[in-house]
Amino acid sequence: MKGTVLYRTRQAGRTRQQILRAAMDIASAEGLEGLSIGRLASDMKMSKTGIFSHFGSKRELQLATVEAAKQVFLERIVEPALTEPRGSLRLAAMLYKWLEYVEKIVFRGGCFFAAASAEFDSRPGAVRNQIALHTKAWLVGLEDEIRFAASNGQFRSSVDAAQLAFELHAYVQEANWAFKLFNDKSAFERARRAIARSISEASSESVRKIVNPRE
Amino acid sequence: MKGTVLYRTRQAGRTRQQILRAAMDIASAEGLEGLSIGRLASDMKMSKTGIFSHFGSKRELQLATVEAAKQVFLERIVEPALTEPRGSLRLAAMLYKWLEYVEKIVFRGGCFFAAASAEFDSRPGAVRNQIALHTKAWLVGLEDEIRFAASNGQFRSSVDAAQLAFELHAYVQEANWAFKLFNDKSAFERARRAIARSISEASSESVRKIVNPRE
Numbered sequence: 001m002k003g004t005v006l007y008r009t010r011q012a013g014r015t016r017q018q019i020l021r022a023a024m025d026i027a028s029a030e031g032l033e034g035l036s037i038g039r040l041a042s043d044m045k046m047s048k049t050g051i052f053s054h055f056g057s058k059r060e061l062q063l064a065t066v067e068a069a070k071q072v073f074l075e076r077i078v079e080p081a082l083t084e085p086r087g088s089l090r091l092a093a094m095l096y097k098w099l100e101y102v103e104k105i106v107f108r109g110g111c112f113f114a115a116a117s118a119e120f121d122s123r124p125g126a127v128r129n130q131i132a133l134h135t136k137a138w139l140v141g142l143e144d145e146i147r148f149a150a151s152n153g154q155f156r157s158s159v160d161a162a163q164l165a166f167e168l169h170a171y172v173q174e175a176n177w178a179f180k181l182f183n184d185k186s187a188f189e190r191a192r193r194a195i196a197r198s199i200s201e202a203s204s205e206s207v208r209k210i211v212n213p214r215e
Numbered sequence: 216m217k218g219t220v221l222y223r224t225r226q227a228g229r230t231r232q233q234i235l236r237a238a239m240d241i242a243s244a245e246g247l248e249g250l251s252i253g254r255l256a257s258d259m260k261m262s263k264t265g266i267f268s269h270f271g272s273k274r275e276l277q278l279a280t281v282e283a284a285k286q287v288f289l290e291r292i293v294e295p296a297l298t299e300p301r302g303s304l305r306l307a308a309m310l311y312k313w314l315e316y317v318e319k320i321v322f323r324g325g326c327f328f329a330a331a332s333a334e335f336d337s338r339p340g341a342v343r344n345q346i347a348l349h350t351k352a353w354l355v356g357l358e359d360e361i362r363f364a365a366s367n368g369q370f371r372s373s374v375d376a377a378q379l380a381f382e383l384h385a386y387v388q389e390a391n392w393a394f395k396l397f398n399d400k401s402a403f404e405r406a407r408r409a410i411a412r413s414i415s416e417a418s419s420e421s422v423r424k425i426v427n428p429r430e
């Protein structure tokens with residue numbers, strides 16, 4: 001009996017994951033408001049009741065989709081970046097992994113959070129709050145690495161962490177935007193060049209001398 | 216008789232403008248897909264037939280809304296910038312006027328084209344094509360001023376126009392994004408600082424000497 005219950009629970013967990021995978025892809029391209037239990041049921045060849053047994057309402061489905069997308073972001077971007085030493089190297093890894101996740105089309109609609117934040121920025125409520133919370137945490141994460149780099153001599157101590165984080169974050173969002181709208185792959189190269197220049201300009205004299213002894 | 220027809224045509228033109236004004240505001244905040252003849256009729260206290268007499272379908276309404284938003288963009292941003300001399304001054308005016316239009320909340324949802332492009336980038340068709348066309352023209356306009364500045368000694372001749380346009384465009388889009396999502400007014404100041412730094416770095420030695428003789 002216990003085995004059967006466990007099997008059913010595992011099976012339900014897998015189905016839930018499959019529904020969320022489809023939901024993230026639809027939401028990244030057509031918006032979280034485009035998610036409906038009916039649409040998912042049709043896409044996944046399940047009954048509406050089947051979907052409904054996992055998510056009791058559209059709002060619940062939207063919130064679960066945002067949390068699932070956060071999980072993908074953590075696995076694809078944050079966790080690999082955490083293997084780099086703190087400061088400028090981890091900062092660069094965070095940005096390059098983020099670009100890679102857009103370039104490799106993990107989601108059909110590009111960066112899930114870029115799409116979701118543009119869609120929900122004028123729609124107050126729980127979904128908007130979760131999107132803003134996760135997005136802010138990522139921006140603060142970038143700032144933290146810049147501050148760390150400035151405090152231990154990798155970056156100049158005069159670097160304005162919030163300003164630099166704003167600019168670096170802007171380059172990746174712009175690449176995502178240009179790639180999606182113009183199908184312009186060169187946008188990734190432009191973002192990488194802008195990131196490399198920004199990090200080089202922020203670097204302390206001693207780091208610059210090691211990287212480019214002729215400077 | 217002629218006078219009455221003219222009056223009716225003018226009246227119809229005014230009503231059409233009023234419908235489009237409401238449509239741009241809704242679309243900037245809730246998306247072009249959120250536009251429906253029923254929604255507009257209710258917002259404007261008109262009959263559905265009244266709206267329908269101006270726009271025969273949702274698609275037609277969406278396309279007319281995009282064209283109306285382009286007109287607002289021209290009046291608010293492009294035309295004032297055209298009064299500046301070509302090159303670095305016009306480039307700066309284009310960017311600062313664009314920031315001002317977001318900061319002054321011309322549309323409830325921020326920059327109309329930022330919202331519309333994020334919404335339609337994965338929806339092939341005529342609406343997406345118009346959004347991409349207008350947005351591309353703006354990017355190319357920025358590039359043109361950079362090339363002009365580089366060709367007549369305002370900017371260094373080695374400046375990469377497409378790269379610089381990418382970065383400048385990114386700062387304004389990022390400010391629009393941060394303002395809408397976090398209600399963060401400091402994002403405008405960050406964008407202005409980034410723009411000023413970029414233009415200063417692109418400037419030729421002779422211009423830099425005039426602007427900052429001690430450099």
